[in-house]
Amino acid sequence: MFIDIHVHVAAISDLPWSEGQEAPATPEQLVAMFDEVGIERAVMLPFVIPECNILTQSNEDILMIYEKYPDRFIPFCNIDPRLSNNSTDIDLSFVINHYKDKGCKGIGEMTANLPFDDPRVWNLFSHAEKCQMPLTFHVACRDGNIYGLIDDFGLPRFEKSVQQFPDLVWLAHSQSWWAFMSGDVGEDEWGGYPKGPVVEGGRVVELMRKYPNIYGDLSAGSGFNAVSRDPEFGYWFMNEFQDQLCFGTDVCTGSGANSVVRKTEDDAMAQLINFMKDALARDKISQEVFDKIASKNAERILKL
Amino acid sequence: MFIDIHAHTTIYPRELRPLSDKGIGTPDELVAMYELAGISRGVILPATQPEPRACVQSNEDILRCAELYPDRLIPFCGIDPRLQSNSPDLDLSFVINHYKDKGCRGIGEITANLYFDDPRVWNLFRHAEKCQMPLTFHVGPREGGVYGFIDELGLPRLEKTLQQFPDLILLAHSQPFWSHISGDVNAENWAGYPNGPVVEGGRVPELLRRYPGLHGDLSAGSGFNAVSRDPEFGYAFLTEFQDRLLFGTDCYQMEQKDGLLVQLKGFLEDGLAEGKISQEVFDRVTHENAERVLGL
Numbered sequence: 001m002f003i004d005i006h007v008h009v010a011a012i013s014d015l016p017w018s019e020g021q022e023a024p025a026t027p028e029q030l031v032a033m034f035d036e037v038g039i040e041r042a043v044m045l046p047f048v049i050p051e052c053n054i055l056t057q058s059n060e061d062i063l064m065i066y067e068k069y070p071d072r073f074i075p076f077c078n079i080d081p082r083l084s085n086n087s088t089d090i091d092l093s094f095v096i097n098h099y100k101d102k103g104c105k106g107i108g109e110m111t112a113n114l115p116f117d118d119p120r121v122w123n124l125f126s127h128a129e130k131c132q133m134p135l136t137f138h139v140a141c142r143d144g145n146i147y148g149l150i151d152d153f154g155l156p157r158f159e160k161s162v163q164q165f166p167d168l169v170w171l172a173h174s175q176s177w178w179a180f181m182s183g184d185v186g187e188d189e190w191g192g193y194p195k196g197p198v199v200e201g202g203r204v205v206e207l208m209r210k211y212p213n214i215y216g217d218l219s220a221g222s223g224f225n226a227v228s229r230d231p232e233f234g235y236w237f238m239n240e241f242q243d244q245l246c247f248g249t250d251v252c253t254g255s256g257a258n259s260v261v262r263k264t265e266d267d268a269m270a271q272l273i274n275f276m277k278d279a280l281a282r283d284k285i286s287q288e289v290f291d292k293i294a295s296k297n298a299e300r301i302l303k304l
Numbered sequence: 305m306f307i308d309i310h311a312h313t314t315i316y317p318r319e320l321r322p323l324s325d326k327g328i329g330t331p332d333e334l335v336a337m338y339e340l341a342g343i344s345r346g347v348i349l350p351a352t353q354p355e356p357r358a359c360v361q362s363n364e365d366i367l368r369c370a371e372l373y374p375d376r377l378i379p380f381c382g383i384d385p386r387l388q389s390n391s392p393d394l395d396l397s398f399v400i401n402h403y404k405d406k407g408c409r410g411i412g413e414i415t416a417n418l419y420f421d422d423p424r425v426w427n428l429f430r431h432a433e434k435c436q437m438p439l440t441f442h443v444g445p446r447e448g449g450v451y452g453f454i455d456e457l458g459l460p461r462l463e464k465t466l467q468q469f470p471d472l473i474l475l476a477h478s479q480p481f482w483s484h485i486s487g488d489v490n491a492e493n494w495a496g497y498p499n500g501p502v503v504e505g506g507r508v509p510e511l512l513r514r515y516p517g518l519h520g521d522l523s524a525g526s527g528f529n530a531v532s533r534d535p536e537f538g539y540a541f542l543t544e545f546q547d548r549l550l551f552g553t554d555c556y557q558m559e560q561k562d563g564l565l566v567q568l569k570g571f572l573e574d575g576l577a578e579g580k581i582s583q584e585v586f587d588r589v590t591h592e593n594a595e596r597v598l599g600l
Contacts, residue, residue, distance in 0.1 A: 012364045018388075019398045048360045050384035054399045056352045058362045060316045080354035086417040087449045095358045098322040113390040145391045 002273070003298040004034075004042035006109070006136065006173065006219035006248035008053075009073070011065050015055045022253040024055065027065050029254040031072055037273060039249075040295070041074055043302070045109040045136060048078035051147035052111035052138070063102055070103075074302060076136065077104040079128075081112055081120040088119035092127035100131060105302040108136025108171065111147040116157035121149060125165045134169035134301050136217060139176035141191040148174060153187050155180060155203055162211045169301050171246065172204075173217040178226035180204045181237070193225045198233040208241050215301060216241065218293070219248025224272045234275070235284040242289040246298050247272065305587075306569060307594040308338070308346035310413070310440065310477065310523035310552035313377070314361060315368045322358045329557040331369040335376050337555055341565050344591070345376055346553075347598070349413040349440060352382030355451035356415040356442070363403055370407060378598065380440065381408040383432075385416055385424040392423035396431035404435060409598040412440030412475065420453040420461035429469045438473035438597050440521055443480035445495035452478055457494050459484060459507055466515040473597055475550065476508075477521040482530035484508045485541070497529045502537040512545050519597065520545065522589070523552025528568045538571070539580035546585040550593050 010024035017024070024047075034042065046062040047053045059077045066075040077099035084090045096107065107128050114121050116139075128135045139158070140148030151157045155177070162170065179190040183201025186194075204226070208214050217223060227234035238245060249272070276294065279285045285293075298304070313334045318327060331348075338346060350366040351357050363381045370379040381403035388394055400411065411432050418425050420443075432439045443462070444452030455461045459481070466474070476482075483494045487505030508530070512518055521527060531538035542549060551572065553564050572590060575581040581589075594600070 012368070013362070015399065015402050019395065048354075050353065050386040050388075051390045052388065054388045054394075056360065056362055056382065056384065056387075058316075058360055058365060060320055060359075061362050061364065063320065078360075080360060082354040082417065083360075084354075084356070084358045085449055085451055086355045086447075090358075095322045102320070113386065143390075145389055147389055 001295050002037070002039045002247050003074075003295040003304075004039050004219070004249050004251075005171065005217050005246040005298055006250045007042045007044060008047065008250070008252040009044050009065060010055065010057065010061070012061060013055055013057070017253070018054065022255060024252050025254050027069055027073065030251065031069065033251065034072060041072055041304075043074045043076055043106070043298075045076050046078045049080050049111045051113045052109070059099055059104070063104075066103055074304070075102075075104045076106045076108050078109070079107050079124055081114060081118070081124040086120070088123050090123065092124055093131050096127055096131040096133055100133060104133075105304070106134040106136060106171070109173065110135060110137040110149060113140055113143065113147055113150060115143075116149045116151050116161055122161065122164065125161060125168055129165045129168040134171055134215075136171040136173055138174040139172075141176045146191075148176070151176065153190060155207070159207060162207070162214060166211075166213065168213065170214045171217045172214055173219060173223070175222040178204065178222040181226040181229075193221055195225070195229050198230040205237070205240075208244055212244065214244065215297070216245045217248050218245055218272060220250035223248065224275065228271065228275050235279055238279070238285050238293060239289055242292045243297060245293045246301075247276070247294050305591045306341075306343040306551055307591040307600075308343050308523070308553050308555070309475065309521050309550040309594055310554045311346040311348055312351065312554070312556035313348050313366075313369050315365050327557050327559075331372050331377060333558055334555065335373050337558060337561055337565055338376060340561055341569060343553075343569075345378055347378045347380055347410070347594075349380050350382040351413070351415070353384045353414065353416045353451075355417045356413075363408070367406055367408075378600070379408050380410045380412050382414070383411050383428055385418060385422070385428040390424065392427045394427065396428055397435050400431055400435040400437055404437060408437075409600070410438040410440065410475070413442055413477065414439060414453065415442045415451040417444050417447060417451050417454060419447075420455050421464050425453060426465070426468065429465060429472055433469045433472035438475055438519075440475040440477055442478040445480045450495075452480070455480065457489070457491050459511070463511060463515075466511065466518055470515070470517060472517050473519060474517055475519050475521040475597075477523060477527070479526040482508065482526040485530040497525055499529070499533050502534040509541065509544070512548055518548065519593070520549045521552050522549055522568055524554035524564065527552060528564075528571065531568070532571050535580075539575050542572075542575065542581050542589055543585050546588045547593060549589045550597070551590045
C-alpha cells in the first residue's frame with residue numbers, strides 16, 4: 001500500500017500546463033491510476049503560488065475535491081508568504097489554522113521564488129511551525145526564470161532556516177535538493193539530475209542526519225534519480241533514513257497517470273514503485289523499511 | 305442604466321474561507337445589491353494574486369459566478385506577472401486568450417506588489433495589449449506592507465508604462481492614483497483620501513489628457529472622493545473626461561448597501577438633476593464607456 005506524498009490535481013480548470021500540453025490531471029484520472037498501481041491515498045498540493053504554473057488555484061478548489069473523495073485524497077493548503085500586503089509580520093497562523101480545521105494536513109508545495117531566508121518566508125515558517133503543519137518545498141537555484149525558494153550552492157539558507165525553526169517538519173523536494181545526494185555535485189548541475197555513482201559527503205545525507213525533522217519527498221524525477229542513480233547507495237540511503245523518507249510521484253497530468261500505470265522503463269514515476277518493489281524482492285530493503293517509506297512515515301507525520 | 309466596472313465576489317460561501325478574507329459575498333448577494341441600487345451589470349474581478357487578501361482566488365471561481373448570472377456579471381481574469389517561472393518573457397497571451405475565450409472581458413484587478421516598470425509587469429502589459437484586453441490596476445505607494453503596482457509620488461512609472469503601451473486600455477484605480485487629481489498632493493497623503501478643494505495641475509487630469517489609453521475606474525472610496533471632494537471640480541472633470549471615466553463601486557458585501565453601492569451613483573444622479581453634467585455625460589460615465597471598452 002502506498003501513500004503518495006505529492007500530486008497535483010484540478011477539477012474545475014482545463015487550462016493546459018502550456019500551449020500544446022495537457023491540463024492538470026482530474027481527480028477521476030488520478031483515482032483510476034491509484035487503483036491500478038495500489039496507491040491508497042495521495043496528498044494534493046494546490047497551485048496557489050503564482051510561480052510554478054500558469055494555473056492559479058484556490059485552497060477552496062482543492063477542498064472541494066477532498067469533499068468528493070475524502071478516502072483517496074489528503075489536502076494540503078498553500079500559503080503564499082506575500083499574502084495580505086506583502087509583509088513580514090502578518091498572522092499567518094490564522095489562515096493556516098483555518099485550513100487545518102477544514103482538513104488540511106500540511107502546507108505546500110511552496111514554490112514562491114523568494115530567498116529561503118526572506119523575512120516574509122521566515123514569517124511563514126514560523127507560523128507553520130507554530131501550527132504544527134509540515135511544509136513541502138521546492139528549491140530554486142536562482143532568482144527568476146524558475147520557481148521555488150531560492151538558495152545558494154550547498155543549501156546554506158535552507159540549513160539556516162532549519163536551525164531557526166527546529167520543530168518544523170520539512171518535506172524536501174526538487175532537483176536542487178536531491179542533486180546534493182552526492183558529495184561531488186557541481187555548480188553547473190545542481191539545478192538538474194546528476195547521474196552516476198554517489199560520492200560520500202553529500203549535503204542531503206549530512207542535513208538529514210543532523211536534523212531529524214527533515215524528510216525526503218521522493219517524488220518526481222529528482223527523487224527517483226537520487227535513490228536510483230547508484231542503486232547500492234540508494235538501498236543504503238533508504239535503510240539509513242527509513243524514518244525520514246516518503247514515497248511520492250508528482251504525477252500531474254492524465255497521461256502522466258497513464259505512464260505510471262504503464263510502468264515503462266523510462267518513466268521515473270513508475271520506476272520509483274518498481275525500484276522499491278524490486279529492492280524488497282531482492283532483500284535490499286526489509287518489509288519494515290518498505291512499509292515505512294511507502295506509507296507509514298506519511299501516516300505518522302500527517303497524523304492520518 | 306449603470307454598469308459597475310469594479311466588484312468582487314466568490315462562489316465559495318463565507319464559512320469556507322478565512323475570516324480575514326473581508327467577507328466577500330456570493331454572486332447572489334452581489335446581484336441582490338445590484339437589484340437594490342438599480343445597477344444592471346457588474347464586472348467581477350478575481351483576487352488571484354496573493355498580496356491583497358488572505359485567500360487566493362482562482363479564475364475558475366469567478367467564471368462560475370459569471371455562469372450563474374450571465375446577463376448581470378461580466379468576468380475579468382487575474383494574471384499574475386510571476387506566473388509559471390517568475391520570468392519576463394513568458395507567453396502570457398496563451399493564458400489571457402484561454403480566459404478570453406471563456407468570456408473574460410479584461411484583466412484585473414492586478415494587485416501584485418511589484419514595480420510598475422518591472423520587466424515581468426511590462427511583459428503582462430505587452431500581452432494584455434496584444435490580446436486587446438483592458439487591465440484594471442491598483443497602485444502600491446511602496447514595496448511591502450501594501451498591495452498594488454509600486455510607483456512613486458507623481459506616478460512616473462505609470463507614465464513610462466503609458467508611453468510604452470499606447471494601445472493598452474488601462475483602468476486606473478486606488479487611492480495613490482486618485483489622490484493625484486489635485487496638484488497639491490504630497491508624500492504624506494498620496495496613499496490616502498485627501499480632502500478639500502482640488503488644486504489645478506493634478507497628474508490625473510494631465511495623464512488623462514496626454515494618454516488616450518488611460519481610463520479612470522471611479523469605484524471605491526478613492527474614486528468617489530476624487531470627484532466629490534470638490535463637487536464643482538468633480539462635475540467639470542466628469543465633463544472633460546466623459547469618454548474616459550467609468551462608474552464603479554468596488555462592492556463585495558451587503559454591508560456596503562448604504563455606502564459604496566450608492567454614493568457615487570447618488571453624486572452622478574445629483575449632478576444630472578442639477579444640470580451640472582449633461583445626459584450625454586451621465587450615460588457615458590454610467591455605462592456607455594464600459595460597453596465600448598469591454599466590447600459589450
